[in-house]
Amino acid sequence: MFFSRKSSKPSAVIQCVVDYLSSYCVLEKDDVLPWCSEDNGSVIITFPFANQTQWPFIKAGMQDALAHKKLNAGLTLKTKIQAGQTAKPAVTNIRNIIAVASGKGGVGKSTTSVNLAFALMQEGARVGILDADIYGPSVPIMLGNISERPQTADNKHMQPLSAHGMVANSIGYIVPAEDAAIWRGPMASKALSQLINETLWPVLDYLIVDMPPGTGDVQLTMAQQVPLTAAVVVTTPQDLAIADAQKGIAMFNKVNIPVLGLVENMSFYQCAACGHKEYIFAKDGGNLLAERYGLPLLGALPLDVRIREHAGSGKPLLVSEPESPLAEAYRDMARAVSFELATTVPVAAAQGKNIKGDPIAFNPLDNN
Numbered sequence: 001m002f003f004s005r006k007s008s009k010p011s012a013v014i015q016c017v018v019d020y021l022s023s024y025c026v027l028e029k030d031d032v033l034p035w036c037s038e039d040n041g042s043v044i045i046t047f048p049f050a051n052q053t054q055w056p057f058i059k060a061g062m063q064d065a066l067a068h069k070k071l072n073a074g075l076t077l078k079t080k081i082q083a084g085q086t087a088k089p090a091v092t093n094i095r096n097i098i099a100v101a102s103g104k105g106g107v108g109k110s111t112t113s114v115n116l117a118f119a120l121m122q123e124g125a126r127v128g129i130l131d132a133d134i135y136g137p138s139v140p141i142m143l144g145n146i147s148e149r150p151q152t153a154d155n156k157h158m159q160p161l162s163a164h165g166m167v168a169n170s171i172g173y174i175v176p177a178e179d180a181a182i183w184r185g186p187m188a189s190k191a192l193s194q195l196i197n198e199t200l201w202p203v204l205d206y207l208i209v210d211m212p213p214g215t216g217d218v219q220l221t222m223a224q225q226v227p228l229t230a231a232v233v234v235t236t237p238q239d240l241a242i243a244d245a246q247k248g249i250a251m252f253n254k255v256n257i258p259v260l261g262l263v264e265n266m267s268f269y270q271c272a273a274c275g276h277k278e279y280i281f282a283k284d285g286g287n288l289l290a291e292r293y294g295l296p297l298l299g300a301l302p303l304d305v306r307i308r309e310h311a312g313s314g315k316p317l318l319v320s321e322p323e324s325p326l327a328e329a330y331r332d333m334a335r336a337v338s339f340e341l342a343t344t345v346p347v348a349a350a351q352g353k354n355i356k357g358d359p360i361a362f363n364p365l366d367n368n
C-alpha cells in the first residue's frame with residue numbers, strides 16, 4: 001500500500017513527484033518513494049539506475065505536474081547505482097558484473113557489448129569492459145588500441161587500458177590470438193578469473209563482460225566462476241539464432257544468474273534514403289522469445305553499415321556519432337539494462353564492502 005511503511009505521510013510535493021515517477025517508470029509508488037527526499041523545500045531524486053540523458057524531460061514533466069497542483073519545489077536529480085546480489089563474493093571495486101552472451105557466434109555480441117558499455121557511460125554510470133571472448137577477442141580492435149599492453153607495477157596486477165574514457169582489459173592484449181584459440185576449457189575459464197581478479201579496476205558501477213559465443217562447458221564454467229550479477233542475451237531474428245539464444249537463457253537459468261532480457265541485433269534494415277524498414281531475416285523473433293520466457297526485449301538494433309564501420313575503425317558508434325538516432329537506440333537499450341538490474345535484482349547485503357577506491361588515477365565521472 002502506498003506509503004504504508006512510512007510512519008508520517010510524505011509532503012504534497014513528494015507525493016506529486018512520487019506519482020509522476022511511478023507512472024513514468026511503471027512502478028508502484030512504494031517502489032519509487034525511497035528514491036525521493038526533501039531538503040529545505042527542494043526535492044532530491046536519486047535514481048538507482050543510469051538515465052541521465054532523460055533528466056531534462058523528467059525534470060520538465062515533474063515541474064509541470066507540480067505546477068498543475070499549484071506546488072513549487074527545486075528538483076535535484078542524482079544517480080546512485082547499488083550492487084546487485086551475487087552468489088560469489090564481489091570483485092574489488094566492481095558493483096555489478098553483466099555478462100553479454102549469445103547462443104551462437106557472429107550475432108553481434110561484441111559490437112553490442114562495446115556500444116552498451118559506452119551508452120551506459122553516457123547515461124552517467126562508471127563503466128568498464130572485459131573481453132572474455134577468449135577464442136576471438138575483438139574489443140581491442142573496436143577500441144582501437146590493439147597494440148597496447150596492460151602495465152604492471154608488481155608483476156601480479158595489471159592496470160586496465162583506457163580508450164575513449166572507458167577502462168578495458170582483454171585476453172587479446174595479453175596473449176597472441178593463435179595461442180588462446182587452442183586453449184581448452186579449464187585454461188580458458190582460469191584466464192577469465194585472472195583477467196577479472198588481477199586487473200586494478202577503478203570503482204565501477206558496471207563491468208560489461210563480452211562472453212565467448214555458445215553455451216558449452218567453457219561458457220558454463222565461466223558463468224559459474226565469476227560473480228556475475230546478471231546476463232543479457234544477444235540474438236538475431238533468424239530461427240536458428242533464436243533457438244541458440246534459448247539455450248543461452250537456459251544456461252544462465254541453470255547457474256542461477258538472472259537474465260535481464262534479450263537484445264535483438266540486426267533486427268531490421270532501414271533505408272537511409274527513404275527511411276523504410278525492411279525485416280530482412282524475420283520479424284518479431286526476439287519479441288516472441290522474450291514473451292515465451294517472460295523476459296523484456298531490452299533493445300532492437302538495426303543492421304546498419306555505420307555500426308560495422310565504426311566498430312572496425314577503433315571508434316565505436318557511440319563515440320564517433322553520439323548524437324545519431326542509432327546511438328540513441330543503444331542508449332535506450334542501456335537504460336533498459338540498467339533499469340531492469342536495479343528493479344529486479346535484489347541489492348547485495350554487503351553493499352559497498354568491496355569498494356576500496358581507485359587504485360589508479362582514473363575516474364571518468366569523479367564529480368558525480
Ligand SMILES: Nc1ncnc2c1ncn2[C@@H]1O[C@H](COP(=O)(O)OP(=O)(O)OP(=O)(O)O)[C@@H](O)[C@H]1O
Nearest residue numbers: 105106107108109110111213266302303304307308
Ligand atoms: N547492427 C549491426 N549492423 C551492422 N553490422 C553489425 C551489427 N552488429 C554487428 N555487426 C558486424 O557483424 C560482425 C560480427 O559482429 P561481432 O563481432 O560483434 O559479433 P560476435 O557475436 O561478437 O561474434 P563472435 O561470435 O565471433 O565473437 C562484425 O563485422 C560487426 O561489425
